[in-house]
Amino acid sequence: MAAPRSTTQLEKEDLERDAAFKKALHGKTGEGRQGFTAMLGKDHGAQKEAVDEYFKHWDNKSSATETEETRKARRDQYATLTRHYYNLATDLYEYGWGQSFHFSRYSKGEAFRQAMARHEHYLALKMNIQEGQRVLDVGCGVGGPAREIVKFTGCNTVGLNNNDYQIERATNYAKREGLDHKLSFTKGDFMQMPYPDNSFDAVYAIEATVHAPSLEGIYTEIFRVLKPGGVFGVYEWLMTDKYNNDDAHHRAIRLGIEQGDGIANMEKIEVALAAMKAAGFTLELNEDMADRPDELPWYWPLSGDLRYMQSIWDLPTLARMTKIGRGLMHNFVGALESIKLAPKGTQKTADSLALAADSLVAGGKEKLFTPMYLMVGRKPGKA
Numbered sequence: 500m501a502a503p504r505s506t507t508q509l510e511k512e513d514l515e516r517d518a519a520f521k522k523a524l525h526g527k528t529g530e531g532r533q534g535f536t537a538m539l540g541k542d543h544g545a546q547k548e549a550v551d552e553y554f555k556h557w558d559n560k561s562s563a564t565e566t567e568e569t570r571k572a573r574r575d576q577y578a579t580l581t582r583h584y585y586n587l588a589t590d591l592y593e594y595g596w597g598q599s600f601h602f603s604r605y606s607k608g609e610a611f612r613q614a615m616a617r618h619e620h621y622l623a624l625k626m627n628i629q630e631g632q633r634v635l636d637v638g639c640g641v642g643g644p645a646r647e648i649v650k651f652t653g654c655n656t657v658g659l660n661n662n663d664y665q666i667e668r669a670t671n672y673a674k675r676e677g678l679d680h681k682l683s684f685t686k687g688d689f690m691q692m693p694y695p696d697n698s699f700d701a702v703y704a705i706e707a708t709v710h711a712p713s714l715e716g717i718y719t720e721i722f723r724v725l726k727p728g729g730v731f732g733v734y735e736w737l738m739t740d741k742y743n744n745d746d747a748h749h750r751a752i753r754l755g756i757e758q759g760d761g762i763a764n765m766e767k768i769e770v771a772l773a774a775m776k777a778a779g780f781t782l783e784l785n786e787d788m789a790d791r792p793d794e795l796p797w798y799w800p801l802s803g804d805l806r807y808m809q810s811i812w813d814l815p816t817l818a819r820m821t822k823i824g825r826g827l828m829h830n831f832v833g834a835l836e837s838i839k840l841a842p843k844g845t846q847k848t849a850d851s852l853a854l855a856a857d858s859l860v861a862g863g864k865e866k867l868f869t870p871m872y873l874m875v876g877r878k879p880g881k882a
């Protein structure tokens with residue numbers, strides 16, 4: 500039962516152009532160096548191009564003045580916007596967060612990496628991913644969750660991503676862990692996937708499909724590549740029912756999250772549920788995991804609030820996000836830029852990520868936003 504391709508306007512793909520840009524910007528930094536040191540090895544001219552391309556959507560725009568036209572321009576250029584966001588942010592993500600680019604629930608005394616893995620296992624469990632199944636990870640980042648889910652379930656996975664730098668890093672990590680016989684990566688736009696209809700037993704997306712210009716469009720494309728009887732599981736980034744688009748404060752929080760996190764357009768929960776239905780899925784499970792009564796909120800590592808410290812190992816994470824920590828980071832990166840060790844735009848990117856952190860924490864505290872709206876849907880038909 501193949502659904503028609505989405506009617507959303509799609510960007511024309513140019514794989515050669517993107518591969519050449521990756522080579523120009525990142526050089527050999529995708530091969531080994533990680534995080535901060537990788538950031539220092541970029542080409543300054545190419546970095547300027549990425550910065551200009553990304554920030555043209557946000558500079559001199561505010562939630563008070565933004566128009567539907569500005570939002571449409573972002574949706575129309577979703578793929579370029581997201582690709583350049585990750586060209587700029589990937590090294591900082593790895594430096595400050597690790598290789599799994601998502602949030603998770605946390606329980607008291609639980610180590611950060613353990614909680615992250617638990618969140619990934621939970622999705623695999625709810626989808627009932629089995630050994631040997633052919634699985635697609637949509638928007639796989641540098642492959643942290645895919646490696647964990649392959650090890651946890653024994654499935655065979657393909658990761659899809661439209662950023663060549665992340666693909667290169669993901670491929671190298673998989674090889675290093677001896678998982679390359681079960682895990683491979685494809686460069687491509689998730690709105691127009693390079694796979695035939697009915698290709699996968701299961702598809703999952705962890706905090707990635709929010710980069711799509713339309714949730715109905717991306718869910719429809721996922722439905723197309725799933726085999727009949729196949730399962731789709733997603734942790735979606737969404738504004739909650741409490742979000743009121745006529746409230747200036749709410750809109751400022753949404754725009755801060757969108758800018759800081761490379762998102763063209765973020766929707767409310769009701770839109771995601773309707774999109775699952777419109778795509779053809781039978782919804783088996785939907786729950787806002789951020790609404791569970793956990794002692795530690797999902798946003799604690801970004802809060803800079805030292806009361807959340809579980810062990811001494813959490814200190815660097817929290818300290819980095821305090822006022823003093825951020826000020827030091829801002830000045831340090833600025834100094835590296837002025838002596839030309841870091842390319843121009845590094846400070847602007849770091850400041851934009853700080854805006855992301857503030858807006859995410861505010862959205863989480865005020866219950867206006869969730870990064871973990873769990874949905875599991877099935878494509879009708881016999882497996």
Ligand SMILES: CC(C)=CCC[C@@H](C)[C@H]1CC[C@H]2C3=C(CC[C@]12C)[C@@]1(C)CC[C@H](O)C[C@@H]1CC3
Nearest residue numbers: 591592595596600601706707760852853855856
């Ligand atoms: C963008 C989407 C859809 C998912 C990524 C979620 C998170 C992994 C990121 C959201 C905000 C990011 C920030 C950082 C790491 C990755 C995120 C948590 C930093 C901690 C990286 C180090 C910088 O100095 C501060 C960043 C704040 C935001």
